Amino acid sequence: MVTVRFETRRSGPGPARTFPIDTGDLAVANPVDSLDWPDYVSRLRADEPIGVSPPAVDDVGDR
Incomplete structure (x- = not known):
């Protein structure tokens, strides 16, 4: 089992x-993608290839 909380900085x-754990309803994502900090995220994305989300730091998908 895995518990997910759906929130942003703005929503609380x-x-x-x-x-x-084996559900098809979840996908691995980078937590930075959910931040509601457009200026900060824009700076992080400046050097990335377009449309590519880097892997999550603590990827637990194969555990």
Whole structure:
């Protein structure tokens, strides 16, 4: 099982849902993509290839 909280910096604590680890309802993502800090994220993205999200730092997808 994995529990995910859906929130942004602007929304504050959001709803949480628990999924089976092998669900198709989740995808690996970079947490930076969910930040509501457009200036900060824009600077991070400046040197990236277009449309590519770097892997999450603590990828637990194969555990």
